[in-house]
Amino acid sequence: MTKKLLLKDVAKLAGVSEMTASRALRGAPDVSAKTKAKIEEIARTHGYVPNRIAGSLSSQSVNLVAVVVPSLNSFVFPEVLSGISAVLKDSPLKPVVGISGYDLAEEESVIREMLSWRPSGLIAAGLEHTGATRRMLQQADCPVVEVMDVDGDPVRHCVGISHLQAGREMAEQILARGYRNIGFIGTKMPQDFRARKRFDGFTDGLAAQSVTLSDLEHYSGESSIQTGRQLTAQMLARNPGLDCIYYSSDVMSVGGLMHCLAAGLSVPGDIALAGFNNLQILQGLPLQLATTDACRHEIGERAARIILKSRETGGAEGLVFDRLTPAISLGETL
Amino acid sequence: MTKKLLLKDVAKLAGVSEMTASRALRGAPDVSAKTKAKIEEIARTHGYVPNRIAGSLSSQSVNLVAVVVPSLNSFVFPEVLSGISAVLKDSPLKPVVGISGYDLAEEESVIREMLSWRPSGLIAAGLEHTGATRRMLQQADCPVVEVMDVDGDPVRHCVGISHLQAGREMAEQILARGYRNIGFIGTKMPQDFRARKRFDGFTDGLAAQSVTLSDLEHYSGESSIQTGRQLTAQMLARNPGLDCIYYSSDVMSVGGLMHCLAAGLSVPGDIALAGFNNLQILQGLPLQLATTDACRHEIGERAARIILKSRETGGAEGLVFDRLTPAISLGETL
DNA sequence: TCCGGTATCGATAACGGTTGCGATACCGAT
DNA sequence: ATCGGTATCGCAACCGTTATCGATACCGGA
Numbered sequence: 001m002t003k004k005l006l007l008k009d010v011a012k013l014a015g016v017s018e019m020t021a022s023r024a025l026r027g028a029p030d031v032s033a034k035t036k037a038k039i040e041e042i043a044r045t046h047g048y049v050p051n052r053i054a055g056s057l058s059s060q061s062v063n064l065v066a067v068v069v070p071s072l073n074s075f076v077f078p079e080v081l082s083g084i085s086a087v088l089k090d091s092p093l094k095p096v097v098g099i100s101g102y103d104l105a106e107e108e109s110v111i112r113e114m115l116s117w118r119p120s121g122l123i124a125a126g127l128e129h130t131g132a133t134r135r136m137l138q139q140a141d142c143p144v145v146e147v148m149d150v151d152g153d154p155v156r157h158c159v160g161i162s163h164l165q166a167g168r169e170m171a172e173q174i175l176a177r178g179y180r181n182i183g184f185i186g187t188k189m190p191q192d193f194r195a196r197k198r199f200d201g202f203t204d205g206l207a208a209q210s211v212t213l214s215d216l217e218h219y220s221g222e223s224s225i226q227t228g229r230q231l232t233a234q235m236l237a238r239n240p241g242l243d244c245i246y247y248s249s250d251v252m253s254v255g256g257l258m259h260c261l262a263a264g265l266s267v268p269g270d271i272a273l274a275g276f277n278n279l280q281i282l283q284g285l286p287l288q289l290a291t292t293d294a295c296r297h298e299i300g301e302r303a304a305r306i307i308l309k310s311r312e313t314g315g316a317e318g319l320v321f322d323r324l325t326p327a328i329s330l331g332e333t334l
Numbered sequence: 335m336t337k338k339l340l341l342k343d344v345a346k347l348a349g350v351s352e353m354t355a356s357r358a359l360r361g362a363p364d365v366s367a368k369t370k371a372k373i374e375e376i377a378r379t380h381g382y383v384p385n386r387i388a389g390s391l392s393s394q395s396v397n398l399v400a401v402v403v404p405s406l407n408s409f410v411f412p413e414v415l416s417g418i419s420a421v422l423k424d425s426p427l428k429p430v431v432g433i434s435g436y437d438l439a440e441e442e443s444v445i446r447e448m449l450s451w452r453p454s455g456l457i458a459a460g461l462e463h464t465g466a467t468r469r470m471l472q473q474a475d476c477p478v479v480e481v482m483d484v485d486g487d488p489v490r491h492c493v494g495i496s497h498l499q500a501g502r503e504m505a506e507q508i509l510a511r512g513y514r515n516i517g518f519i520g521t522k523m524p525q526d527f528r529a530r531k532r533f534d535g536f537t538d539g540l541a542a543q544s545v546t547l548s549d550l551e552h553y554s555g556e557s558s559i560q561t562g563r564q565l566t567a568q569m570l571a572r573n574p575g576l577d578c579i580y581y582s583s584d585v586m587s588v589g590g591l592m593h594c595l596a597a598g599l600s601v602p603g604d605i606a607l608a609g610f611n612n613l614q615i616l617q618g619l620p621l622q623l624a625t626t627d628a629c630r631h632e633i634g635e636r637a638a639r640i641i642l643k644s645r646e647t648g649g650a651e652g653l654v655f656d657r658l659t660p661a662i663s664l665g666e667t668l
Numbered sequence: 669t670c671c672g673g674t675a676t677c678g679a680t681a682a683c684g685g686t687t688g689c690g691a692t693a694c695c696g697a698t
Numbered sequence: 699a700t701c702g703g704t705a706t707c708g709c710a711a712c713c714g715t716t717a718t719c720g721a722t723a724c725c726g727g728a
Contacts, residue, residue, distance in 0.1 A: 006684065008684080057684080226618035280560075284562065388683090388716085
């Protein structure tokens with residue numbers, strides 16, 4: 001670990017000024033091919049790593065896009081991220097992830113932290129924020145996109161699906177197939193607003209045809225196959241008349257399916273199952289589970305494109321409000 | 335979007351100097367409680383977000399820890415991350431994730447990018463890097479921890495398990511249970527070095543008792559239940575005599591289990607299955623799959639602690655080489 | 669009243685690059 | 699030989715904050 005190398009040192013070694021070295025290393029014009037080659041050579045062999053803190057302060061530009069999501073364990077946000085990365089791939093921008101842990105206070109502090117680095121854009125999941133967060137997002141002098149959800153008041157741009165609609169449509173599909181003794185298993189994390197909206201949409205959809213939920217189960221903590229299996233077992237034990245269960249997440253419905261396999265129940269003969277998200281883990285199971293696609297990848301792509309376009313136009317473009325259509329896939333379990 | 339607010343403005347509004355405002359907002363000493371309250375009040379109501387780029391340049395310190403992992407979809411790295419986050423939780427440090435996509439060239443550019451922000455520490459997955467990457471890691475003037483793997487030459491600190499050993503021990507367990515017609519299904523991603531080491535360790539373990547693999551299948555792309563199921567079906571179709579399959583990942587072995595369920599094969603009666611990682615998705619399945627725990631959470635925790643300790647001691651502490659013991663869990667499928 | 673000590677605050681100089689613009693060198697054309 | 703134009707380079711100021719050190723005010727004790 002030698003003495004730390006500055007641009008100044010590289011320049012000295014190359015026998016040029018700092019400015020020329022800076023230009024050469026950034027690929028800026030006004031440097032002859034020969035000097036540029038020499039400077040690059042020196043920088044490479046000596047392992048010079050430019051200090052982007054100084055560079056960004058000076059140039060007043062940071063090629064980072066802040067992405068704030070509730071969690072990375074839930075299988076759902078990594079796919080949003082991959083959509084973002086795919087679009088940013090051939091641009092100078094790089095995504096940086098922050099995790100809010102389904103906690104609005106934590107989200108506020110994470111967003112504050114990210115904005116303090118003056119990113120070129122910010123993408124955040126959800127439309128619900130603390131007042132302070134909303135204020136920060138409004139004042140931020142970079143494009144801001146709220147993603148995943150469209151049921152609410154976005155601060156600026158917005159790309160997502162309606163979870164109310166997703167819940168309602170699943171209710172309609174379930175009713176259309178004749179199920180009437182319906183249970184719901186969902187998270188009780190008070191701040192998973194989208195799960196809550198699906199629940200509300202679902203019960204609305206049932207109510208529209210005068211059906212009410214026969215059973216209801218809430219769990220805390222992250223969704224898991226294990227939890228889905230246990231809660232399904234419990235619900236069916238106390239309520240054997242149930243003919244259908246809707247889960248707030250595919251991970252949970254997979255657990256439900258596992259219970260049915262283990263208990264020798266026929267799906268959908270004895271009990272129908274439906275989840276949400278269209279996660280990749282649904283592929284390859286013994287039965288194709290019913291679900292609603294949450295358009296995760298596309299949401300990420302579109303959000304990233306908004307950031308890119310906003311850079312081109314200098315932030316002078318109009319507000320984007322992209323409401324994608326969540327496609328139901330009935331599978332074999334309804 | 336009002337004019338951008340600087341520390342200078344906050345200070346002016348509060349009727350104090352920039353320095354006092356700076357101290358107040360950072361919680362530094364030498365500010366009376368009254369002035370501090372006033373400054374904080376003003377900063378809050380006006381939505382001041384400090385510019386950490388300037389702050390970090392001036393203070394020569396960045397409270398970020400760079401974490402470079404191959405992927406976030408694979409279910410395995412988010413858990414390492416959560417270990418890191420847990421430890422960093424009550425420290426000023428925050429993790430920042432970079433994704434290398436199982437590509438050493440991309441890893442080099444991601445690490446260069448992260449180091450250019452002069453983080454307080456760097457955690458990278460794996461021991462294999464390009465020459466340039468190794469040089470950067472050596473020269474970095476922050477603690478560097480390579481995680482996940484211990485089979486190789488770490489640049490500085492290292493925390494992980496031996497994948498060679500994991501493969502070998504699984505071979506021993508499988509042989510001890512009398513299986514002799516053994517197949518292997520694993521990734522052919524040329525740069526998933528750890529999967530390759532498990533494979534090598536596995537065949538070594540078999541060879542030690544003069545057993546050779548009966549069948550072998552490689553796939554490209556990310557692991558998935560779907561792929562695991564398909565490849566298992568193929569392998570069993572062409573090689574019905576197989577009595578055991580070892581997979582390079584739990585995700586794949588779950589797919590294998592799904593095939594067996596669908597095909598009416600008894601596990602382990604007709605065919606035994608074993609995977610690797612001890613992922614959460616194994617919980618709740620009809621059968622408890624055999625696997626090896628990769629100690630992901632603990633690896634993350636330990637890596638983060640090394641960074642923290644190194645900050646305290648000013649980097650003067652000795653090298654850490656933590657070789658954790660991967661625990662085999664036999665489950666019900668061997 | 670004077671003094672030393674502490675609490676509180678401010679002026680100034682970095683931090684390591686980049687922007688802006690002026691300076692120099694070099695070229696062919698006149 | 700002179701000139702205008704272009705390619706190449708360097709000087710100085712600045713980006714927004716913090717470290718350092720010195721200044722001031724205030725307090726109790728002698």
